[in-house]
Amino acid sequence: NAGVMQNPRHLVRRRGQEARLRCSPMKGHSHVYWYRQLPEEGLKFMVYLQKENIIDESGMPKERFSAEFPKEGPSILRIQQVVRGDSAAYFCASLQGFAETEAFFGQGTRLTVV
Amino acid sequence: KQEVTQIPAALSVPEGENLVLNCSFTDSAIYNLQWFRQDPGKGLTSLLLIQSSQREQTSGRLNASLDKSSGRSTLYIAASQPGDSATYLCAVTPYYDAGNMLTFGGGTRLMVKP
Numbered sequence: 001n002a003g004v005m006q007n008p009r010h011l012v013r014r015r016g017q018e019a020r021l022r023c024s025p026m027k028g029h030s031h032v033y034w035y036r037q038l039p040e041e042g043l044k045f046m047v048y049l050q051k052e053n054i055i056d057e058s059g060m061p062k063e064r065f066s067a068e069f070p071k072e073g074p075s076i077l078r079i080q081q082v083v084r085g086d087s088a089a090y091f092c093a094s095l096q097g098f099a100e101t102e103a104f105f106g107q108g109t110r111l112t113v114v
Numbered sequence: 115k116q117e118v119t120q121i122p123a124a125l126s127v128p129e130g131e132n133l134v135l136n137c138s139f140t141d142s143a144i145y146n147l148q149w150f151r152q153d154p155g156k157g158l159t160s161l162l163l164i165q166s167s168q169r170e171q172t173s174g175r176l177n178a179s180l181d182k183s184s185g186r187s188t189l190y191i192a193a194s195q196p197g198d199s200a201t202y203l204c205a206v207t208p209y210y211d212a213g214n215m216l217t218f219g220g221g222t223r224l225m226v227k228p
Binding site: 006033035042043044045048091093095102103104105106107108110 | 148150155156157158159160163203205215216217218219220221
């Protein structure tokens with residue numbers, strides 16, 4: 001059972017381009033969370049998804065950011081018209097069920113906006 | 115709103131010392147508390163998960179305790195080794211908030227000197 005897979009590991013985008021970050025949860029896990037870690041800062045919650053549903057997106061900026069977790073395939077975090085302030089490490093975590101279970105994190109995608 | 119604090123922010127010890135990392139949280143209504151390790155430029159590795167009904171968990175040289183009523187957890191590392199050098203993060207899952215799981219502390223950056 002492979003762990004949580006995130007790709008790409010590193011992504012460089014010019015200002016104004018789009019960034020797509022992918023997260024494949026562990027087998028059997030149907031809950032995915034996305035977090036952002038700015039340089040020298042802690043992990044901040046962005047969005048919580050179950051298959052085909054956004055449960056909580058209260059931590060995600062209202063503009064330019066969107067997330068999905070389709071019935072088939074990985075979860076996608078999409079950032080449109082990237083700006084330098086979007087440069088950060090983006091991590092996803094997957095859980096088998098809600099709350100009581102252990103969260104497993106991927107290796108992250110490090111986005112650099114130039 | 116749940117807030118998680120970790121003290122100290124940074125710690126440097128000689129190899130072989132036993133050490134304690136502290137984590138405090140403001141609201142005792144939690145499902146669980148989880149300790150993670152993060153190496154520079156890497157993802158998070160889950161170390162220990164303590165359910166709200168438990169008092170402690172052990173894994174090898176690591177022991178984590180939980181005092182929910184006082185809002186505290188400690189991570190004890192016995193006979194520290196240079197390979198233990200990393201940032202240690204604690205995170206709680208708030209009981210009342212169905213979406214925003216795993217609220218993180220700022221971390222303790224540990225350096226174990228040979």
